[in-house]
Amino acid sequence: MTARKLSPAAGGAVVAPRPRGRPRKTADELADGNRRRELVAAAGRLFRQQGFDATSTRDIAAATGMRSGSPFYHFDSKQALLGAVMAEGMAAAIARQEQALREAGCDLIVLLKKEHEMPNPRRLLAILVRNHFDVLLGPGSDFIPVMLYEWRSLTDAQRADLARLQRDYEAPWVPVLAALQRAGQLRGDVKLARLMIFGALNWSVQWYDPAQGASLADLADAALALFVAPDAA
Amino acid sequence: MTARKLSPAAGGAVVAPRPRGRPRKTADELADGNRRRELVAAAGRLFRQQGFDATSTRDIAAATGMRSGSPFYHFDSKQALLGAVMAEGMAAAIARQEQALREAGCDLIVLLKKEHEMPNPRRLLAILVRNHFDVLLGPGSDFIPVMLYEWRSLTDAQRADLARLQRDYEAPWVPVLAALQRAGQLRGDVKLARLMIFGALNWSVQWYDPAQGASLADLADAALALFVAPDAA
């Protein structure tokens, strides 16, 4: 609730006409939102580099040009900042993945319903894998390593929220992998296969170095070749 | 140097005959060695559960029945304790892997030399994978998750030492994977395949729950089925 929404009490104060449509944010609110986003970005970077416990709220404040107490104006606690880094990262990753599937002419809901008549599951997996490497290793992507390293620093409630987001992210992978298994292009238990494929991809945050030559597309190609038999000719 | 090794100075002290062969440890030295090992084991467990920064040297001392300052009688610093957890874990894993290969009738040195006439590389990979799951998820194995989570907490010198141990551990995998690729049972770039296979296996520390039903042998079977085409009939 902003003060603007309160009815003016008795007295002759001039009342501005209520704006129509989406209410515009004041300059202050805009600045606040930006500051908050700056804090989340700086925290993500520092949590990734140094770890949650080794990063002080003073470090984060300094990286955002604030004084030591000011992050607590935006977040109740250091833990809440950690949760925001992960939750906002996951939300962005889900949106990005849905966009990638849409661009490939594939609606998620259709995907889940028409699982048994999926025309080219290998191509869909290629899209998911390629997009996942972007989420993992692309510019400004700190939140997945932070999730990996700092899961144990979360409260139970935060963990439950994030598990739900993870399930949403993994949802499109399930029917695609099932279709590949029915086509005989993926061997072994589907659930274990999914866990191991995510492991193979996610582990790249430990070793990937763009200066070493391989591109993200190379990684995606290698992963696909390793896991999925080629389409029949 | 123990006091026992000093020549008795002037005076009528009775001199015990110098023992032959490997000098026996005194009860005190034995206890010291045990205490040191207890510290490493407790530190490994706590570092895994809570993280390096979130574990105080007081926690470790208490878990070993010591007072707060006493770990520093055995280790110069908390960092040195972390290094010991990882280095001793890796050394044990290397020894265990060599033993597993020996039991399969396969000498490591022979393996590296006769790479081009390897009779059954899929069986060898099965042994390596099965043993790796034991190292990762078997009882009392805390050091690999600690390596995963706390690599950044090491000094450069410690990192170099551990990288060497990791290379030793991975050495037998290289010729086995190369042989599988020559046999057409492994697709894609060998180096990337090795990295992704280790990722798929290592990631299991994030999700494996023995109470969920799957055994370590099940995991090994699923991994092998996923990565390696079956032997020709």
Add this chain to the structure above:
DNA sequence: CCTACCGATCGGTAGG
């Protein structure tokens, strides 16, 4: 969002 501050905890040490 800043200033000034608090209580708690931490890694490590001296001396025995």
Add this chain to the structure above:
DNA sequence: CCTACCGATCGGTAGG
């Protein structure tokens, strides 16, 4: 290996 301790740092808060 214990006792007693130090200086530093930390998350968080009151009041503005």
